Amino acid sequence: MPLSLPIAIYVALLGLIIGSYLNVLIHRLPLGISTVTPRSRCPGCGEVVAARDNIPILSYLLLRGRCRHCKTEISARYPMIEALTALLFVACYWQFDVSVELLAGLFFCAAMVALAAIDAEHFLLPDKITLPGIALGLLLSRWLYWSGWRSALLGALLGGGLLWALAEGWYRLRGEEGMGLGDVKMLAMLGAFLGWKGMLVALFFASVSGSAVGLAMIAGGRGGMKSKLPFGSFLALGGVVSLFVGPAIVRYYSSLL
Numbered sequence: 267m268p269l270s271l272p273i274a275i276y277v278a279l280l281g282l283i284i285g286s287y288l289n290v291l292i293h294r295l296p297l298g299i300s301t302v303t304p305r306s307r308c309p310g311c312g313e314v315v316a317a318r319d320n321i322p323i324l325s326y327l328l329l330r331g332r333c334r335h336c337k338t339e340i341s342a343r344y345p346m347i348e349a350l351t352a353l354l355f356v357a358c359y360w361q362f363d364v365s366v367e368l369l370a371g372l373f374f375c376a377a378m379v380a381l382a383a384i385d386a387e388h389f390l391l392p393d394k395i396t397l398p399g400i401a402l403g404l405l406l407s408r409w410l411y412w413s414g415w416r417s418a419l420l421g422a423l424l425g426g427g428l429l430w431a432l433a434e435g436w437y438r439l440r441g442e443e444g445m446g447l448g449d450v451k452m453l454a455m456l457g458a459f460l461g462w463k464g465m466l467v468a469l470f471f472a473s474v475s476g477s478a479v480g481l482a483m484i485a486g487g488r489g490g491m492k493s494k495l496p497f498g499s500f501l502a503l504g505g506v507v508s509l510f511v512g513p514a515i516v517r518y519y520s521s522l523l
């Protein structure tokens with residue numbers, strides 16, 4: 267499809283700005299601080315971060331990853347989240363052109379980046395992202411070519427129900443919590459956005475990549491059967507994979523049946 271370079275650049279810049287906001291969200295949401303006010307401060311010296319030091323990626327490079335005042339190191343996560351968000355945004359434009367699907371894709375990718383990062387650090391998937399995510403996915407579903415409201419509703423119920431049953435079964439079997447309700451709500455959100463088929467594709471990729479990393483950790487002597495993995499981070503990865511290639515995979519398997 268013919269893509270326009272100015273729109274691609276605009277979408278990339280939007281990705282950098284949203285990515286910059288996601289950094290604030292990722293840092294503050296688990297702490298229960300407002301993500302709008304107050305302005306960001308350096309954790310080292312407490313100085314308010316000036317606007318010129320808050321330009322996505324560029325400021326990090328110009329400051330060589332250190333606070334202007336106290337030279338405390340700034341986490342490389344900040345520019346990485348910004349770059350990743352911009353990349354995913356451009357990929358969405360590439361895939362969906364200017365459409366409702368693009369809008370859904372941008373929201374979805376931003377949420378996946380935030381959830382993946384928060385779960386990796388805190389083993390937490392905030393309701394403030396997953397619950398509005400479920401609502402937005404259901405709301406947009408009737409306009410999405412891969413979904414429709416029936417598929418989205420079924421996806422949310424099936425996704426939530428499936429993981430809830432797994433978590434409950436695991437708890438009864440092992441007497442310990444293997445998965446939290448955050449994962450349940452997140453898979454419901456994936457179902458709402460991707461439809462029930464896309465949700466299953468996402469769950470498949472999440473399980474495969476999660477198991478691979480788990481086994482690699484055990485093999486590398488860095489963990490055992492009891493080590494905790496942030497399953498939400500893998501769900502986010504599976505969700506993004508499914509957003510881009512899920513419909514093609516579903517079409518392929520449907521053609522086999």
Ligand SMILES: [Zn+2]
Nearest residue numbers: 308311333336
């Ligand atoms: Zn400082």
